[in-house]
Amino acid sequence: MWAGVNKSQYELCEEIGRGRFGTIFRSFDPTTNQFYASKIIHKSLLTDSTDRECLQNEPKYLTLLSPHPNILQIYEVHEDDDVLSIVMELCQPLTLFDKIVKTNTLTEPEAASIMVQLLSAMSHCHRLGVAHRDIKPENILFDSRENVKVADFGSAEWFGEGRKMSGIVGTPYYVAPEVLLGREYDEKVDVWSCGVILYIMLVGVPPFYGDDAAQIFEAVIRGNLRFPSRLFRTVSSSAKDLLRKMICRDASTRFSAEQALRHPWILSGGERADLN
Known part of the structure; x- marks a missing residue:
């Protein structure tokens, strides 16, 4: 041992x-x-x-x-x-996945508190030329003070000096469409995954789903982001605006982690009901 x-x-x-x-x-x-x-x-x-x-x-x-x-x-x-x-x-035994399963949904301030920490971690990674490539709730831990701790960098890759990445890595529900299409991609694949996590935290279900991995991947590639009224009736327009900018099929116009951190919903701590 x-x-x-x-x-x-x-x-x-x-x-x-x-x-x-x-x-x-x-x-x-x-x-x-x-x-x-x-x-x-x-x-x-x-x-x-x-x-x-x-x-x-x-x-x-x-x-x-x-x-x-x-x-x-x-x-x-x-x-x-x-x-x-x-x-x-040493972190708490419960991951973000466990918290979501336990509560089903989080309030906007609760989700914003987690998201600002997650995006801060991603911004730090990206500034140093590292993409995580497998962001999912199971890889988000909490310390004894409830601070977010991103873990499991086994699929991480270096993309510094303009280098593009390739290879299909990640997890169904959270993987970005450009990864599944076999294209070269950049660090914004992590932002897509963060956006999917935010969606799940707010309404308790993923934006793209299916009966098996193949169907989930097909839905991700289509990238048809929807906000069903029965799920989103109490979610602010500001939160939905951020989701559109993070879960954006066109990676060239998708927000970076730094841009997401400057969004009004993040800056207001999830308290803002609507955009100005």
Whole structure:
């Protein structure tokens, strides 16, 4: 169990999560009297070069992007022939996905509070030339003070110096249409995903859906954004305006994260009922 972990410093406690390649434990450092999250990945479970690249991406990009108040903090990485362990800040067990399932919808101020933190994290990533490429509620954590912490940079990619990205990555419901169409794309794929999350937070359902992944992808590619009156009757016109600018099929006119942060709905904390 202890392979790859500095036994003299960290004590592994209970399991708090499990993924494809390993397990996350709550861990304790007696020298600082602090608890952390230690992700223990067994290299024998990596089946190909793509798996290995995803595994190396997380510590690489978390280190590059830290510190930021809304990105999961990484502290140490330990590696041996069999195991890679990543020591990170400990967050609450409930993700944004769990919060949405529990409450179904959030108020506009609640959604705006989460969205401004998420967009701030994305703006920071994009300024440093990093696209997350798999923004979804399951990858949005909260610390003990309810601050947003973006996690899981396994699909992240560097796009600096005008470099375009390619490859189909992401998750049904949240992936941008240009990704599914096999085109080269830029960091605005993250803004699309953030917009989809905002839509879900406000009304409890995704803007594009289907009975299986293929149908969901078809709906995403069509990009026919709608605001059914039965769902949006109490949602402000300002919130809907921001959604149109973030979930915009034309990536060239889609808002950047910085532009979204300057939108009146965000600046008002979700309190503004209508645009001026």
